[in-house]
Amino acid sequence: MDTCIGSQLYEKGWKQGAYIKCTDLSDALREACWAGSPSLANDIVKELSETRNMLILLTQACDIAASCNNEPTLEFVIARRPKKKRPPYSLNLDARSSRYLELEINDSWYKAEASKIVHIPKHSLFKESDNLQPAYLTDQDVEILARWRANRYMRVALPDTFNNKIKPLIDQGMFDDGLEHAGGLYLNLEPFSESEHYIVRLFALHRQGSSEETFSVLFDKMESILSAFNEIDGLTCPFIEGENTSFFEAITPAMRRHELTIDLRDHFVRWNFDYISLKDGDSNRIDEN
Numbered sequence: 564m565d566t567c568i569g570s571q572l573y574e575k576g577w578k579q580g581a582y583i584k585c586t587d588l589s590d591a592l593r594e595a596c597w598a599g600s601p602s603l604a605n606d607i608v609k610e611l612s613e614t615r616n617m618l619i620l621l622t623q624a625c626d627i628a629a630s631c632n633n634e635p636t637l638e639f640v641i642a643r644r645p646k647k648k649r650p651p652y653s654l655n656l657d658a659r660s661s662r663y664l665e666l667e668i669n670d671s672w673y674k675a676e677a678s679k680i681v682h683i684p685k686h687s688l689f690k691e692s693d694n695l696q697p698a699y700l701t702d703q704d705v706e707i708l709a710r711w712r713a714n715r716y717m718r719v720a721l722p723d724t725f726n727n728k729i730k731p732l733i734d735q736g737m738f739d740d741g742l743e744h745a746g747g748l749y750l751n752l753e754p755f756s757e758s759e760h761y762i763v764r765l766f767a768l769h770r771q772g773s774s775e776e777t778f779s780v781l782f783d784k785m786e787s788i789l790s791a792f793n794e795i796d797g798l799t800c801p802f803i804e805g806e807n808t809s810f811f812e813a814i815t816p817a818m819r820r821h822e823l824t825i826d827l828r829d830h831f832v833r834w835n836f837d838y839i840s841l842k843d844g845d846s847n848r849i850d851e852n
Contacts, residue, residue, distance in 0.1 A: 569628045580705035581697035586615040595687035599680035615644040636682040642673035660709035741784040744777040746770035749831035760797045785816035
């Protein structure tokens with residue numbers, strides 16, 4: 564039976580992006596959960612008993628369906644709803660931050676935290692599965708959820724010198740608004756090490772599904788970001804000054820998906836806002852009490 568529990572769970576609707584209220588868990592299932600981090604272990608009972616918390620399934624389909632001998636548990640992240648309705652923090656959207664992700668569920672915003680991941684044994688969930696009926700994130704949110712989890716381990720650490728140079732722009736809120744139609748920011752630095760001067764190439768990939776009318780707005784926003792970068796001592800943005808490298812001359816501050824080639828993409832790293840996500844206050848948008 565061990566070889567088919569995962570497949571049966573998947574057939575019952577336990578797929579990536581499925582979610583349930585924490586209070587829907589039975590006592591036995593709650594006790595079977597174990598924390599993915601020591602910091603959560605001390606509060607796991609409280610977190611799983613909170614009426615404002617959801618459990619969102621992170622595990623992808625092939626691991627859900629895999630034999631319990633190979634994949635004995637499912638991975639869930641705890642997401643919290645605020646006591647009062649409030650707008651999300653912009654840098655916690657679209658997997659920009661690798662630590663926090665805000666998703667809209669049932670007309671309320673929930674905040675998932677990478678430090679609040681729990682594992683539930685497949686055996687335990689299977690025993691209780693007839694008493695649980697998960698709901699599901701939208702396809703777009705499932706894609707964002709998967710990317711958010713992957714970004715946790717694929718994010719690129721930028722040189723401290725570069726981070727320090729752009730910190731004033733971060734503090735001024737340069738990235739807080741206007742990037743809602745960016746499916747991602749992509750960065751090329753020369754050099755990619757500690758230095759007093761950097762050549763910076765940065766573009767936004769227009770989000771799939773966004774209307775064509777939003778592209779010019781995104782283009783203008785990125786152009787203003789690059790102009791601000793170019794005014795910082797030690798940063799040069801060829802997009803603004805005039806690109807003279809033939810390989811990069813096709814790159815513009817914003818790119819449509821059909822305009823981007825794999826060859827060009829290979830020269831850029833996805834900027835996951837990891838440094839920006841550390842800005843004071845981003846974890847306070849949803850109360851902890």
